[in-house]
Amino acid sequence: MKRLALQFVGILAALMLTSVSSAADLVEGKEYVRLKVPHAVDSGKKIEVIEFFSYGCPHCAEFEPFLMDWVKAQPADVAFRRVPVMFQPRWVDLAKVFYTLETMGEDVKLSPEVFSAIHSKGLALWEPAKFYDWAAAKGLDRKKVEDIYNSFSMSGRVNRAKQLAQAYNVQEVPLLIVDGKFLTSPSRAGTHAAMPPILNELVAKARAERPKS
Numbered sequence: 001m002k003r004l005a006l007q008f009v010g011i012l013a014a015l016m017l018t019s020v021s022s023a024a025d026l027v028e029g030k031e032y033v034r035l036k037v038p039h040a041v042d043s044g045k046k047i048e049v050i051e052f053f054s055y056g057c058p059h060c061a062e063f064e065p066f067l068m069d070w071v072k073a074q075p076a077d078v079a080f081r082r083v084p085v086m087f088q089p090r091w092v093d094l095a096k097v098f099y100t101l102e103t104m105g106e107d108v109k110l111s112p113e114v115f116s117a118i119h120s121k122g123l124a125l126w127e128p129a130k131f132y133d134w135a136a137a138k139g140l141d142r143k144k145v146e147d148i149y150n151s152f153s154m155s156g157r158v159n160r161a162k163q164l165a166q167a168y169n170v171q172e173v174p175l176l177i178v179d180g181k182f183l184t185s186p187s188r189a190g191t192h193a194a195m196p197p198i199l200n201e202l203v204a205k206a207r208a209e210r211p212k213s
Contacts, residue, residue, distance in 0.1 A: 026201050031194075032184040039167065039180035043079035047206050049199065051082045052165055052175040055094040056126065060174045061115040063192045067174070068112065070196040078203055082107075084158075085165050085173050092158065093126040099157050100135075100148045110138060179206035 028034055041048040051067065053060040071080050082102075084095035097114065101107040117123040117134060125131045128149060136142040148154070168177060175185045176195075182202045186192050 026198060031188050031198055032178075032182050032202060033188075035168075035177075035181050035183060039177075041180045046077050046079040047075075047179045047203055047210070048177075049074075049078055049080045049179075049203065050164075050177045051080070052085045052168070052170045052177070053082055053173050054085050054087070054091045055097060055111075055114050055118055056088070056091045057085075057173050058119055059186065061119045063174050063186055063195070064112055064115050066192045066195055068108075070199055071108075075203065077207065083161050083164055085170055086158070086162060087173075090126040093128065093131075095158050095161060096128075096149050096154055097125055097131050099154060100131075100145055103148050104140065104144070106138075106140065113138065178202040179210075181209075182206065 026032060055061075074080055082098065084091070084098045086092045086095055098107060098111075101110050101114070114125060118125055123130060123134060125134055128146075131149070132142050132146050135145045168175075168183075172185060172187060175183065176199065177183055178199065179202075182205065184195070184198055184202060186195055189195050189198050
């Protein structure tokens with residue numbers, strides 16, 4: 001029994017060392033890319049992490065729980081935000097869904113349910129009336145949801161999202177940008193589960209490269 005216990009401890013230690021090593025030994029050009037021209041960030045003194053995504057993307061839906069676990073544990077000097085990408089007409093409407101929920105302060109709570117509604121239950125939430133009904137069923141004010149969705153400011157937010165995705169040359173989702181200079185994604189990482197330690201390492205690199213105040 002003592003020998004088995006020691007073997008178990010040894011295996012556990014090896015796994016922990018492998019995990020630490022994999023995070024600390026990121027290969028530029030493989031797990032991440034350093035952008036040739038860094039972009040200015042909107043996060044001030046905080047390190048900005050952007051996820052380019054769409055509710056219509058099945059890979060984004062699969063990545064969601066891993067990302068949300070990371071967001072809940074993110075360092076105090078990190079500012080996370082999401083930018084919807086519009087590769088197809090339906091995704092434009094889903095961008096409006098996101099910005100409506102974000103405006104109402106419900107995006108963090110309801111985004112997992114939006115993914116589930118679309119990809120598990122087959123609800124066409126890109127159709128405005130179906131989204132309004134769904135939102136009302138979740139306890140939101142249907143009239144307020146409809147007003148925000150169709151507001152004048154919505155087109156401006158959608159256009160800014162398109163411009164930012166173009167500026168970063170987004171070709172796939174989910175895609176993450178750390179502090180305007182590092183690009184990574186689950187496709188580069190190999191698995192969704194590998195992303196949190198990669199994000200942590202890139203945040204640490206970004207922190208080290210920031211001017212000391």
